[in-house]
Amino acid sequence: MLYPNNIKKQYNKQINYANRGMDLEDLINKTNEYNISINKALIYKKPTPIGVVDVSYSKEGKKIEKAYFKEQSTLDYNGLYKGKYIEFEAKETTSKTSIPLKNFHAHQIKHIRMVIEHKGIVFIIIKINGLIYLLKGTDFIDYIDTHERKSVEYDYIKNKGFLLKENYLKGLNYLDVVDEVFIGG
Amino acid sequence: MLYPNNIKKQYNKQINYANRGMDLEDLINKTNEYNISINKALIYKKPTPIGVVDVSYSKEGKKIEKAYFKEQSTLDYNGLYKGKYIEFEAKETTSKTSIPLKNFHAHQIKHIRMVIEHKGIVFIIIKINGLIYLLKGTDFIDYIDTHERKSVEYDYIKNKGFLLKENYLKGLNYLDVVDEVFIGG
Numbered sequence: 370m371l372y373p374n375n376i377k378k379q380y381n382k383q384i385n386y387a388n389r390g391m392d393l394e395d396l397i398n399k400t401n402e403y404n405i406s407i408n409k410a411l412i413y414k415k416p417t418p419i420g421v422v423d424v425s426y427s428k429e430g431k432k433i434e435k436a437y438f439k440e441q442s443t444l445d446y447n448g449l450y451k452g453k454y455i456e457f458e459a460k461e462t463t464s465k466t467s468i469p470l471k472n473f474h475a476h477q478i479k480h481i482r483m484v485i486e487h488k489g490i491v492f493i494i495i496k497i498n499g500l501i502y503l504l505k506g507t508d509f510i511d512y513i514d515t516h517e518r519k520s521v522e523y524d525y526i527k528n529k530g531f532l533l534k535e536n537y538l539k540g541l542n543y544l545d546v547v548d549e550v551f552i553g554g
Numbered sequence: 555m556l557y558p559n560n561i562k563k564q565y566n567k568q569i570n571y572a573n574r575g576m577d578l579e580d581l582i583n584k585t586n587e588y589n590i591s592i593n594k595a596l597i598y599k600k601p602t603p604i605g606v607v608d609v610s611y612s613k614e615g616k617k618i619e620k621a622y623f624k625e626q627s628t629l630d631y632n633g634l635y636k637g638k639y640i641e642f643e644a645k646e647t648t649s650k651t652s653i654p655l656k657n658f659h660a661h662q663i664k665h666i667r668m669v670i671e672h673k674g675i676v677f678i679i680i681k682i683n684g685l686i687y688l689l690k691g692t693d694f695i696d697y698i699d700t701h702e703r704k705s706v707e708y709d710y711i712k713n714k715g716f717l718l719k720e721n722y723l724k725g726l727n728y729l730d731v732v733d734e735v736f737i738g739g
Binding site for chain 1: 598603604619620622628632634638641669672
């Protein structure tokens with residue numbers, strides 16, 4: 370495992386039955402590991418960037434003694450699938466009606482616009498009401514550009530998004546949706 | 555600047571005139587920032603992965619109190635250029651005759667093979683004898699598969715590689731070579 374639990378983002382999760390089971394990030398990491406293992410895609414979570422304040426040196430090598438987490442200015446996952454550049458972000462919300470845009474940093478939204486412009490495949494995976502949707506980057510940006518709201522409504526996600534399925538072995542079927550929606554086949 | 559100097563890889567550099575000036579990693583970071591700023595390509599250095607041992611919480615948020623650097627299992631740089639997936643590694647050596655293969659981890663070499671298989675653009679940027687070359691991933695792998703040696707000889711790099719140019723403003727012209735060699739144009 371490349372990214373141990375202790376460097377994962379902390380989600381402010383309500384403990385309820387809908388949220389039982391694996392959290393979204395674990396599920397996507399597991400999916401990506403499975404896809405690498407069967408040589409289907411090369412998609413990885415980027416390491417969380419840190420700022421190192423202090424290091425020490427010992428026989429075991431260089432150690433970080435003080436550091437802080439920094440914000441990712443791009444999206445969390447990227448890689449290669451069928452010759453195509455893929456990048457996406459995963460977000461879960463406990464709100465039942467919308468996903469707040471404060472979950473996305475301004476530079477991430479700008480980055481999504483740039484990936485679209487440079488002809489990459491870009492999307493958001495959103496877990497809301499216990500369901501997981503893939504929302505195309507273009508639909509996400511369209512919403513932001515045409516709504517004054519500070520969140521993306523669940524109705525929009527349901528209408529424009531693609532409902533994903535979980536499989537115990539294979540994880541999340543998001544590449545099937547990529548095939549269908551972005552690649553065509 | 556996304557990645558401050560203190561989390562850069564440390565190079566065991568001899569101080570000599572050939573190595574004067576910006577080191578290779580700084581030069582590539584500067585190049586990538588320039589290319590992002592003129593909206594030419596979206597290529598980033600991946601953050602160095604770390605393993606967190608201990609954290610603390612305070613008013614300022616979560617802080618890392620102890621951690622260690624981990625090895626990157628993929629290559630250091632990846633991104634999107636003209637709709638294409640790009641991934642590469644940068645290495646400099648003080649040897650005048652070859653670049654030792656111990657500079658590359660086994661999982662990185664395996665990863666290069668996989669990027670080729672999945673039709674991504676993959677290469678190595680090598681600084682040797684004060685010159686900077688782009689060596690295609692396929693030529694790098696060919697060498698490994700057909701030689702018993704533990705290093706890639708300078709002669710091979712000179713013959714198969716493409717000499718890169720530095721520009722004070724634009725950085726390194728590696729995307730020109732990508733155009734010529736991989737994309738065709």
